[in-house]
Amino acid sequence: MTLITNVTLRRVLDSRGNPTVEADVTTESGGFGRAAAPSGASTGEHEAIELPPSEAIANARDLAVPRLEGEVYAGDQRSVDAALHAADGTDNFSEIGANSAVAISMAAAKAGADVLGAPLYQHLGGTFRGDRFPTPLGNVVGGGEHAEEATNIQEFLSAPVGAPSVTEAVFANAEVHAEISSILEERGVPVNKGDEGAWAPPIGDDKAFEVVAEATDRISDERGFEISFGLDMAAAEMYDGEEYVYEGEPNRSTQEQIDYVVEMVEEYDLAYVEDPLDENDFEAFAELTERVGDQTLICGDDLYVTNVERLQEGIDLGSSNSILIKPNQIGTLTDAVDAIELGSRNGIESVVSHRSGETEDTTIAHLAVGAAAPYIKTGTVAGERTAKLNELIRIEENA
Ligand SMILES: C=C(OP(=O)(O)O)C(=O)O
Numbered sequence: 197m198t199l200i201t202n203v204t205l206r207r208v209l210d211s212r213g214n215p216t217v218e219a220d221v222t223t224e225s226g227g228f229g230r231a232a233a234p235s236g237a238s239t240g241e242h243e244a245i246e247l248p249p250s251e252a253i254a255n256a257r258d259l260a261v262p263r264l265e266g267e268v269y270a271g272d273q274r275s276v277d278a279a280l281h282a283a284d285g286t287d288n289f290s291e292i293g294a295n296s297a298v299a300i301s302m303a304a305a306k307a308g309a310d311v312l313g314a315p316l317y318q319h320l321g322g323t324f325r326g327d328r329f330p331t332p333l334g335n336v337v338g339g340g341e342h343a344e345e346a347t348n349i350q351e352f353l354s355a356p357v358g359a360p361s362v363t364e365a366v367f368a369n370a371e372v373h374a375e376i377s378s379i380l381e382e383r384g385v386p387v388n389k390g391d392e393g394a395w396a397p398p399i400g401d402d403k404a405f406e407v408v409a410e411a412t413d414r415i416s417d418e419r420g421f422e423i424s425f426g427l428d429m430a431a432a433e434m435y436d437g438e439e440y441v442y443e444g445e446p447n448r449s450t451q452e453q454i455d456y457v458v459e460m461v462e463e464y465d466l467a468y469v470e471d472p473l474d475e476n477d478f479e480a481f482a483e484l485t486e487r488v489g490d491q492t493l494i495c496g497d498d499l500y501v502t503n504v505e506r507l508q509e510g511i512d513l514g515s516s517n518s519i520l521i522k523p524n525q526i527g528t529l530t531d532a533v534d535a536i537e538l539g540s541r542n543g544i545e546s547v548v549s550h551r552s553g554e555t556e557d558t559t560i561a562h563l564a565v566g567a568a569a570p571y572i573k574t575g576t577v578a579g580e581r582t583a584k585l586n587e588l589i590r591i592e593e594n595a
């Protein structure tokens with residue numbers, strides 16, 4: 197193993213044009229890793245804290261870099277991440293910023309892989325990893341916090357569950373995305389795009405269900421394998437403390453929201469429903485999971501924020517059968533892998549995920565393969581999304 201000798205932090209642009217933190221990690225033997233932090237828009241209330249990048253960089257330079265340079269081995273990811281926690285000293289990275297923490301954590305992992313001369317997924321997962329690939333869930337229509345004047349539901353996700361390979365799945369999602377634009381054009385609906393490159397048409401959720409169902413059916417028939425779809429409802433953003441607020445249709449009580457999701461799961465045979473309820477309502481999640489958990493994945497994103505303590509509460513109450521994994525929600529790769537592993541020991545399927553604000557960084561593609569996560573959510577088109585999807589294609593080809 198080789199010591200970290202240098203950690204450099206800088207501001208770079210994310211896909212929304214906002215500054216974010218990039219880290220370079222160099223080792224004694226010349227190993228090198230570079231990674232950048234993504235950033236959410238519909239962030240969970242319980243996420244680790246993202247500081248303004250200049251502040252995160254200044255604080256990490258003061259507190260974290262001296263604990264890493266000449267102190268920690270790049271290949272020993274748990275020690276790298278423990279040093280980040282010790283440098284920060286809080287339970288939510290509010291001192292050095294989860295953006296600095298995750299950029300350093302991911303850059304150190306890449307430096308560790310570089311030293312070994314192994315692909316990152318293999319460094320993270322071990323030599324027997326790389327034989328299972330995640331199904332990519334591709335955002336094809338969306339609104340909520342990701343686009344103005346579009347659907348209430350944040351994301352409609354193409355889910356090519358029958359694809360014979362990750363490569364076929366990635367191309368199928370792009371074809372569904374293109375088909376939706378044709379269908380919207382046929383109907384005379386203008387086609388804008390949201391933060392993640394999904395179409396953000398000015399239509400109600402009911403129409404979006406129809407359009408996405410039509411597009412996934414058509415591409416499924418053409419391709420000859422099953423393509424379902426799913427949702428990220430990001431319902432915490434809709435919840436006003438009493439009910440779920442919908443534009444252009446009546447608001448829903450918690451019970452009505454549960455009944456609505458059950459109805460949509462049954463009508464459209466949804467493969468996946470993320471954050472259908474408020475981020476603090478473990479009990480309502482449990483009722484929904486009890487009703488449809490044998491037909492679909494009910495996934496907690498803002499509910500769990502990739503945090504093992506919150507996940508344990510969800511396991512104890514039966515709140516979901518799936519968890520979204522976003523390394524920047526919790527701050528380090530170690531914490532993210534711990535959440536995936538706690539989930540898989542308890543029958544909870546992991547969906548490794550991008551953020552709405554992204555960079556060209558491809559770490560999550562390697563994390564999904566290295567941790568044998570069954571799903572990845574990383575968009576469909578747009579360069580910062582295709583960076584991860586194309587990396588999955590290369591990993592599958594062993595290129
Ligand atoms: C990717 C998502 O959006 P954001 O990054 O804005 O939280 C999400 O909610 O799953």
Ligand SMILES: [Mg+2]
Binds near residue numbers: 430470
């Ligand atoms: Mg979400």
